[in-house]
Amino acid sequence: MTWKKLDQIRRENPITDQEEYDESYAEASLAFELARLVYGLRTDAGLTQTELAKRMGTTQSSVARWESGGSLPTIDLLDRLGQAVGVRLELVASQHDPTGSKDSPSGAVAFGAR
Template sequence: MRDKQLDRVRRENPVADQGEYDESYAEASLAFALARLVYGLRTQAGITQTELARRMSTTQSSVARWESGGSLPTIDLLDRLGRAVDVRLELVASPSDTTAPKDTGDNAVAFGAR
């Protein structure tokens, strides 16, 4: 039933600008992935949003926005997140081709807990 409704909505509201749509979709996907990361690290550490905010010198509402995908944490905030939950985070650059071997070598940066 839901698929039929979704198909109907898509027919009634075609994408006007595919490039803009793709860009928005990519941004939303990143926000969702980072939201899952923040939530997962916080709950794995067994702390509340308020405690994480205190450890990161920020506000509970900021943590809530990251966890809901409402805003994207900066690299500085991800560094503070890693330190707050004692986890080393890595930013890795890899080819767009997902079948290519993943050589992190000079294409990775670690931050957070040391």
């Protein structure tokens, strides 16, 4: 999609509910980031979708859906992903800090390969 087409779509479909828009945008952003994570870990490990699925005890089509952002993996599946590719994954909760400061208060839970 070109920027011109995107601008046209935005003009034709103005945002009427900013809160709903923000929630949808946050959900789509999460799906995109998880898709990048799954794809990156799989390719860094040199695995095909089928090989990763076998190691995780799931299906190739599930891996494909995560990588396309079509569905979100559960925490259990992320744990199995980490174990399958031999990495330790951490789930971090923090206050939104647009500067990306490392000094933000946060809590972390590690899972996956130890």
